[in-house]
Amino acid sequence: MKIPSGKVFRNDAYAKVTGKAKYSDDLKFFNMAHAVPVYSDYIHAENLQVDTGAAEKSAGVLKVITAADVPGSIRFGQIDQDYCMFAEKKIMCAGDVVALVVAEQRSQALSAAEKVVISADPLPVVSDPEAALSPESPIVREIENSNLMNHHKMRRGDAPQELKNCDIVLQEEFSTQFIEHAYMEPESAVCVPRQDGVMEVYGSMQHPFSTRRFVGALLGEPLSHIEVYQPPTGGGFGGKDDTAAIVCARAALAARLLNRPVKLTYTREWSIRESYKRHPYRLNYKVGIEKSGRVKAVQVRMISDGGPYLSVSPWVNWRSTAQCFGPYTVDNVHADVLCVATNNPVTGAMRGFGAPQVNFAVEQISDIAAERLGISPLEYRRINMVKQDGETVTGQVLDTHTVSMEQVMDRVAGEIAYEEKLGRCSRGTSEGDELYGVGLSISYRGSSLGAEGMDFCSSVINCQFDGSILLETGIHENGQGAESVMLMLLAEQLGVRLDRIKYKRSSTSNVPDGGTTVATRGTIMGGGAVTAAVQKLKQLMADNLYDVLQCRPEEVRFADDHVLGPDSDSKITWDEAMQHLFLKRVYPYAFGSFQAPDVSWDEETGQGDAYFTYVYSCQAVELTVNKSTGKIKLQNVVAAHDIGRAVNRAMVLGQMYGGITQGIGMALSEDLEIENGKFAHLDLNHYKIPKARELPEMTGIIVENPDPQSPSKAKGIGEPALELIAPAIANAVYNATGIRYRDMPLKVNPEDLK
């Protein structure tokens, strides 16, 4: 049955608003010990020596664990097995963990940690990705003979040649910074050895299945010996995969070695120090444009900082490659996207995944180009944007869904009165103290993993004799409301009351591995799996109930909490249906799986059907810049996204506002300040995420062109929301000041305004 729109549904809201929700650090087990990590002061060093003698003798200490105690593999990773879970002979970055101190009390573990003596021979620190590529640079990863970790290419047409014949050639350089996920809950894990030999893992994580692999690797045990549960997770945004999994793995190792429950809860300081970041990029674009306004050729080189471990950098870079010139059709593209090893903090997945950096450049270029051409920024975008049945830069023909790029842009431009306000921008001069500007940007985003990964997911519907229903899917709740969306889809498709259904606490030992709940794939993949299971269940029920309803199996319908025949006279309640089935010894149980439609990719040319569908987005902002302080104050934000279909409207809006806010943080205030591999600060007092007063009221517009490629018709919103507000802000700042800022975070120096 359908949830009345406008009503908010969340299966976890009551527990969260009453403080009853138990996050990982809120769990306690009998006889539980406490672990804390030990870091070194080195950034890059060899001949590591760790003396744990004094720490072992410290009060309450049960064990000090180092690399020497690891029964399985010390190194693991999602792509390369290179992530060092305990530093072995070398220190590669500030976040490397040298030892784990386990004690009866956390306070005892903390004071013992100070007594671990670490020595090593420092090595030169590699911190500039550009310099790291030179043959003279020291090599960071001894497993390779160069610091180049990854190189994705696109070779479409002949951009270098065509650039020579263009009327206008723009040459622009941009840079972006390290970004911290800053989920409000720092990492935490509690591991409990069970009598049957299984290690139970409770942790703050995004991906229980990935966690299970990390735990299995460190312990040297098969996956069936590890059962991972996911308590409520206090935010993830892509950041609670590898590092959060490693926290779980270390706690599991301690629990295994001591044969008792162990909790490992991170402080904010350790969380910032160790967790992976968003990749900083340097982007160099050469864009050739004809007088008509049409972009003829693009040549781009991007360099991203990979830190010392690979993590998922190649996948992040891949998205930057596939979407290297935003939502525009160009016949000649020559792109090189490089990831370079350094001794800076590890970089990996973060909401947006290689797109925010690219969009920051591309959407400023759009405004720069429009100005050079003397046409409106909307006009430039209209000329070049992807259209229905048109081709993307990867050569993919967009003919399987509604291409709504223009529709979405027009909605935002209309709502904020863009064209009219553009004429009122200060461009550096105003009567008063404030300069005014409006700015806009557009993007499209390939949904789900695309050709970057294995994309399938499953779900189980288990109907009970008394009419209640258990649902389980292979995607996970990260705070975005994924479980609620799955529950709503099931209730709607099965025609039953929502309160019949309980989402089953997920465990890696039940439902099969459904892949990571990342890449805005939760709704599309989980929803696909639920839809598939519903179809099977309906078939099963129809085959066994048609005689009761005195009709043919194909005439059986499901609605209003009933199972019905072709006319509404023959019907039974859901409860009666369950009784009939159980009396017939039939289990109303269904397993459904959904596999993403085929995608393709050619590594050499960067051509192929990169994603099976796309989300179209436009965001605009109005702001003022204070002439004497340079302070940027946002006044208004309007966003529109075509997400196929909104299953839970309030939650979709929440994702939009939250994503936009993270984008605003990236644009204006967030900067990790890494100097030669060292963090300037390790706290949220200095790393400034947006606060309530710094934000304007936002208007979210949901555009719905149901997507035939998605069984639930929905696409997803998590990442599109974040990926394009920064260039809109940069464009607005330009329109206010007349100055183009090409580096994030944007800082207006009042001196420049004089």
Next chain:
Amino acid sequence: MSAEQTTPVLTVNGTEHALTEAELNMNLLDYIREVLNLTGTKNGCGTGACGSCTVLIDDAARRSCLTKVSSVVGKRIATIEGFERPDGSLHPIQQAFIDAGAIQCGFCTPGMVLSAYSLLLKNKHPDREEIRRGINTNLCRCTGYQQIVDAVEQASKMMYP
């Protein structure tokens, strides 16, 4: 003086707790979470930056991670658990948070509710800017605050029609 009279006491959610010497030296957040097992109060930073640890001290929203137990002896402390009514119903602020879609990961939620409560005690009908000021020191990484502001607005209307 008898020993009884000098035993320092802390009132948390209406219940008096006698404090030991060691407890007096703890910070209030650890005492609430580890000793009283009231885990609705969260630790998001431990350095006064995030507001996840917000509790009410004599009705004012305060950060428990920066508060020594010894400094609040004799005062009234309320945590999110103190909002539970005997019949299990929700406080209007809590209901408004659910209705407005103001909850995502939920880690900031208890602290937000308490900051909103203390704001509405002082200002029954705050406008949206005043609400933003009232919750400005509570960080939320998920929601962008807009639906939280909506929730506090709704709660004010429910509580003081």
